[in-house]
Amino acid sequence: MTPLLQVKSLTKRYGPRIGCADVSFDLYPGEVMGIVGESGSGKSTLLGCLAGHMSPDEGQVIFDTATGPRDTLRMTEPERRMLSRTDWAYVHQNPRDGLRMGVSAGGNVGERLMAVGNRHYGRIRETATDWLGRVEIAADRIDDRPSAFSGGMQQRLQIARNLVTGPRLVFMDEPTGGLDVSVQARLLDLLRGLVREMGLSAIIVTHDLAVVRLLADRLMVMKSGHVIEAGLTDQVLDDPQHGYTQLLVSSVLQV
Amino acid sequence: MEDYNFAYLDEQTKRMIRRALMKAVAIPGYQVPFASREMPMPYGWGTGGVQVTAACLTPEDQLKVIDQGADDTTNAVSIRKFFQRTAGVAVTEATAEATVIQTRHRIPETPLTEGQILVYQVPIPEPLRFLEPREVETRRMHALEDYGLMHVKLYEDIAKHGEIATSYAYPVKVEGRYVMDPSPIPKFDNPKLGGNAALQLFGAGREQRIYALPPYTQVVSLDFEDHPFVASKADHPCALCGATDSYLDEVIVDDEGGRMFVCSDTDYCTGRQQAWTEDAA
Amino acid sequence: MITVENLCKSFTLHNQGGTVIPVMEGAALHVAPGECLGLVGASGAGKSTLMRMIYGNYLAGSGRIIVGDLDVARAQPREIIALRRRTLGYVSQFLRVVPRVPTLDVVAEPLLALGVDGGAARERAAGLLSRLNIPERLWALSPTTFSGGEQQRVNIARGFAHDYPALLLDEPTASLDAANRETVLRLIEEAKGRGAAILGIFHDEGARGRVCDRLVDVTGFTPARVA
Numbered sequence: 001m002t003p004l005l006q007v008k009s010l011t012k013r014y015g016p017r018i019g020c021a022d023v024s025f026d027l028y029p030g031e032v033m034g035i036v037g038e039s040g041s042g043k044s045t046l047l048g049c050l051a052g053h054m055s056p057d058e059g060q061v062i063f064d065t066a067t068g069p070r071d072t073l074r075m076t077e078p079e080r081r082m083l084s085r086t087d088w089a090y091v092h093q094n095p096r097d098g099l100r101m102g103v104s105a106g107g108n109v110g111e112r113l114m115a116v117g118n119r120h121y122g123r124i125r126e127t128a129t130d131w132l133g134r135v136e137i138a139a140d141r142i143d144d145r146p147s148a149f150s151g152g153m154q155q156r157l158q159i160a161r162n163l164v165t166g167p168r169l170v171f172m173d174e175p176t177g178g179l180d181v182s183v184q185a186r187l188l189d190l191l192r193g194l195v196r197e198m199g200l201s202a203i204i205v206t207h208d209l210a211v212v213r214l215l216a217d218r219l220m221v222m223k224s225g226h227v228i229e230a231g232l233t234d235q236v237l238d239d240p241q242h243g244y245t246q247l248l249v250s251s252v253l254q255v
Numbered sequence: 256m257e258d259y260n261f262a263y264l265d266e267q268t269k270r271m272i273r274r275a276l277m278k279a280v281a282i283p284g285y286q287v288p289f290a291s292r293e294m295p296m297p298y299g300w301g302t303g304g305v306q307v308t309a310a311c312l313t314p315e316d317q318l319k320v321i322d323q324g325a326d327d328t329t330n331a332v333s334i335r336k337f338f339q340r341t342a343g344v345a346v347t348e349a350t351a352e353a354t355v356i357q358t359r360h361r362i363p364e365t366p367l368t369e370g371q372i373l374v375y376q377v378p379i380p381e382p383l384r385f386l387e388p389r390e391v392e393t394r395r396m397h398a399l400e401d402y403g404l405m406h407v408k409l410y411e412d413i414a415k416h417g418e419i420a421t422s423y424a425y426p427v428k429v430e431g432r433y434v435m436d437p438s439p440i441p442k443f444d445n446p447k448l449g450g451n452a453a454l455q456l457f458g459a460g461r462e463q464r465i466y467a468l469p470p471y472t473q474v475v476s477l478d479f480e481d482h483p484f485v486a487s488k489a490d491h492p493c494a495l496c497g498a499t500d501s502y503l504d505e506v507i508v509d510d511e512g513g514r515m516f517v518c519s520d521t522d523y524c525t526g527r528q529q530a531w532t533e534d535a536a
Numbered sequence: 537m538i539t540v541e542n543l544c545k546s547f548t549l550h551n552q553g554g555t556v557i558p559v560m561e562g563a564a565l566h567v568a569p570g571e572c573l574g575l576v577g578a579s580g581a582g583k584s585t586l587m588r589m590i591y592g593n594y595l596a597g598s599g600r601i602i603v604g605d606l607d608v609a610r611a612q613p614r615e616i617i618a619l620r621r622r623t624l625g626y627v628s629q630f631l632r633v634v635p636r637v638p639t640l641d642v643v644a645e646p647l648l649a650l651g652v653d654g655g656a657a658r659e660r661a662a663g664l665l666s667r668l669n670i671p672e673r674l675w676a677l678s679p680t681t682f683s684g685g686e687q688q689r690v691n692i693a694r695g696f697a698h699d700y701p702a703l704l705l706d707e708p709t710a711s712l713d714a715a716n717r718e719t720v721l722r723l724i725e726e727a728k729g730r731g732a733a734i735l736g737i738f739h740d741e742g743a744r745g746r747v748c749d750r751l752v753d754v755t756g757f758t759p760a761r762v763a
Contacts, residue, residue, distance in 0.1 A: 028614050078399045085403070100386075100407070104414055107407045114410065115403025121413055121479040143414050185635035192634060196649060214634050218613045232592055232613045239594040243550025250551070 002064050004029045004169060004201050005050075010059035012049050018225035019045035023059070025220065025230065029168070032195055032202045034216030034233060036209060036248070042225035043205045044173060050203065051090050051171045052080045063087070063169070085115050089162035093174035095154035098161070099146045105132060105157055106142040112165045131160040135190060152183035156190065163194060170202040176211055188214055209252055213237055221245045262309040263341040268292055272310035272465070276456060279467035284429030285397070286380050291463040301334060301359060302460030304376035308357045311372055311456070312338065317345045319353035324361040324502070324519035331359075348522050360423070362444040364501045364523040367453035369470060375438045377459035380466065382426045382436040402434050405477055413482055422487070427474045434477070435466065442476070443488045443502045449474030491516040496527035537702050537733030538567040538590065543599035543609070543757075545589060559585055563599070563757035565735075569701070572724065572734040574748035577755045583737045586754060587704050590735065591626045592616040603702055621649055625700035627708050631679060631691040639665065639682075640675040643693045650698060657697075664693035667719050685711050696723050703727060705736040709743045721747055 003026040012019035020042035027033055035043045048054040050061055052072060061072045065083065072080060084090070092098035099108055109128040110118075118124050129139050135156035137149075146154050155175065162170065175191065176184040192215060195202060204215055212219055212233055219233040221242065229242040240246045260266065268290075275289035294302040312318070318338055322331040326348040334357060335346050347353050350365040357374040367373060383393045386404045396402065405426055412420045425442035427449075429435050437448055438457060448455070448468060455468040468474065478484035489503045494515040501523055503516040518524035543563035549555045560582050567573045575583040588594040589608075590601055596609035604623050606615055620626070625646075633642050640661050641648075647657035665675060668689040674682070679690045688711055695703070705724070709717045717740070724747045727734060738744040744751070 031614060031617075081399050081401060103386075103407055104411060106414055107410050110410055111403050111407050114406035115401065119406070119478075119480050121410065122481050124410065124479075125414070182636070189634045189637050213632070217617050231595070232616055234593050235595055235613075238588070239547075241548070241595065246549070247551050 001028060002069065003027060004031075004064050006060070006062040006069070007050065008060040008062070010046070010049055010056050010061065012045050012054060012056040018042070019054075020049065020056075020222070020225045023227055025227075027169075027201055027203065029201055030195075030199050031218060032200075032204065032216045033218045033220065034212030035203065035205045035220045035222060036207060036212055037222035038207060038248075041222040043222050045225075046222070047171055047173055047203065047205045051088065052084060053090075085112050086165055087168050089167040089170040091155075091158055091162055091170060091172040091175050093177045095146070095151070095158045098158040099154060101147050102145065104143045104145055105137065105149070108146065108157060108161045109164050112161065116165060127164060128160075131164050132157075134194070135160040136186075150183075152179055152187065155179060155183075155187060159187075159191070159194070163198070163200075166198065168199075168201060170200055172202060172204045172206075174206050174208075175204065176208065177206070184211075191215060209237060209249065221248065259341045261314070261342055262312045262338065262344075264292065264306065264309045268306075269310045272306055275465045276307065276310065276467065279456070279465050280454070280469050282433075283468055283472050284433030284435040284466060286464040286466045288463055289465050291460045294460065295337075296333070298461040299378065300330060301357070301376035303458030303462075303465075304357050304359070304374050304460075305334060305337070305458075306460060307374045307456050307458035307465065308334075308338065308355060309342075311355055311374070312342050312344055314342070314344060316354045317347045317352055318342075319347050319350065319356045319522075320358075321356065321361060321363070321520075321522075322359045323504070324363070324523075325521045327521060349526075350520075350522050360439050360441075361502070361519060362440060362447045364498075364518070364520040365526075366447075367451055369452045371453040373451075373453050373455045375440075375455065375457045377436070377438040377457045377462070377464070379424075380436055380457065380459040380462050380464040382424075382434050397433060400432070402428075405434050406479070409477060409479065409482075413479070419478065419482055419484070425484075426477050428477060429468065430473050431475075435474075437474075441488070441502055442484070443486045445474075445476045445484070446486050448472075489516050493518045493524060493527075496524045496531070498524070498527055537569050537604065538565075538735060539600070539602040540565045540586075540590065541600040541602075543586070543589065543601060544597040545585065545594065546597055546759075558759040560589075560597075560757050561759040563754070565752050567702070567733040567735050569731045569733050570728055571749050572728055572736060572747050574744050574751045575735065575737050576744075576751050576753050577758075581754045581758050583754050584706060586757070587626075587706055587735065587737065591624065591704055592620070621646075623700060624702045624704070625695050625698065626704040627692055627695035627706060629688075629706050629710070631687045631694075633679060635680050636678050638676045639670065639679045639690055642679055642690060643697055646694060646698045661693065661697060664696060665690075667723075668693050669716055669719070685713070685716075688712065689716060692720055692723070696727070699727070699730060699732070701732055703732050703734045705734060705738075707737055707739060709738065709740050717743065 005027040007025050010023040011021050023046055037043045049056040062069045063072050106128040109131050110124040113124050146157055176187055216233045219236045220227050221229040223244050229245045237249055240249050275287045279287045294305055320331045320335040322328040339346055350363040355372045359376045381393055386408055387393050409419050423441050424436055424439045425445055427435050427437055450471050452470050454470055457466045476484040492499045495517050498518055501518045504519040505514055505516055507514050541564050545560040546556050546558040577583055589596050592608050601608040606619050640658055643661035644657040670689055679687055692708055708720050
């Protein structure tokens, strides 16, 4: 089986400081990988480099495109943009960064469809309605703007907007951050179901170990820009090998 | 009027504008930045169009200026006088006789011919502006042909009004590449943008942008398969000349709600009325 | 089906002066298809640790853990994930689920992950929940609010939803009443009957005597502690 994503020696520096250094891993179709670490550990930098929002200084990000594996860092900007609206999706922590607040829910979901050339209003609207249902937003809210939605609904709308074109790889930056716990649980369940049904691969950056335990198959722990430990999620959390991971795991408040 | 350089602008400025025009013609629909000058009229009165006209005029030209199709409104009269005084060129109200036509918000009804230049006054050249406020981002979107957003606007129209309610400044795609704002002409005029024999130049003074449609350029109005573009107009004949094929203005004639529909293109309307009178005589 | 050879393991506590605690040395066992092997030994002797290493939950220090045709001690995460999905089931002592997910879906999930149609998966889940006496009115609720015994039964139902060729059972009959204990023992016997290799920890001697074909005392694998 070909990996969906092969990351090789990815390094990003901010002047003399290190964003992330020498990160390598393979992600296979259907796998969900979590990246944990404290603020400033480089996890968001890594995600930004993978998703093409930042340009790393060294390394390769090889994605298995429709025409075979290609280094996305060497793609032209139009090719990368095309990829980011067909095969990739990016879920922001703050739904306001990922939604068009002045456009209706239906328009938000339909945008990616229109961007890849859908020109049939009726079908676009039908697909949007279907997706609103899948993320548990009532069909009669389709013409409401996201500003009239609760935080949890906005986040679910952002997910619908991202998944509508059937991407293969989803980047998520703290997808449940800023939501209260009961809304978080519902979102986690939704994400798990979608990942399973659509066979999605996902990379989830978070500092919430409970979230990765429930969502991620695999886990990478980052500290000061370096990956210090990686493995099966439950193995890393239950039998951490590195001192920092042991500290991280033992620092979680028990409820 | 020897105190002024021909057509008001100094030759260096004209050269700068002509360079921008050349580039605009070479890349149809692409917005070329230019160093817009202060003109002796406020922004919004056609400073962009005036600069483009000034850069195009030669002493042999015959100039026509229209505002919403009419030759006799304040804006049109002022600009026409401005060029009479500063360039001394001949002026005309007849579309067919003019070599350069500066227009605000209309395309003349009489079909244009090769050799004519139509100069549009443009308030906001960026078709993506109301959807994406960041200039850096809109330029990137044009560069990458990232135009999904344009259809989102039309989608929102249909979702809200049941049809595409945009009736003027209706966005078009030029030669399958750039999405362009045709300036606030009624969408009735959109079909005349494409395949036109005349050279069409667009100037936005405050926004400092010039763009162009060379003769016979392919221009397509954006739409959906199930909500196709319709070049609509008021469903009446002209009350003065009886034309059924021209764009109409609604005129309120009294304070009891009385109204009439007349051609917005005064030259076209007058021409038809004259022909009618001559036939009768 | 399950073979363990010369397995060693120690924990290093980096935040407590780098203390190294050896917990297992030279562990070896073999479970054949259709066989149930019981792990015995005093509390803290390493029964659960051994089981967790076989499941890939704890990292092996050295040695081999062969489940089917995979060496868990050296496998890539994705290989272990595939193994857990198809081949190796595990009923732990604790139920860990996404809050607010209905019990029926919790039990059906291993089948859904295998691509079994939703209706068939839920039907199978419903059958198991009925057998384990979870009242139907609770099926639509999340098990997070259930009593300890109920949670344990949900956990068992989930572990038996898919017919795994190899099963790890950590105290499956603990905190169950006689009727439910009987159901669980029947489930184990049925699994053996269809050829599953089962490794179990049973404190309940009666249960152990009934389902286990052989016993292995893990005390033999406990390293001599340096005092």
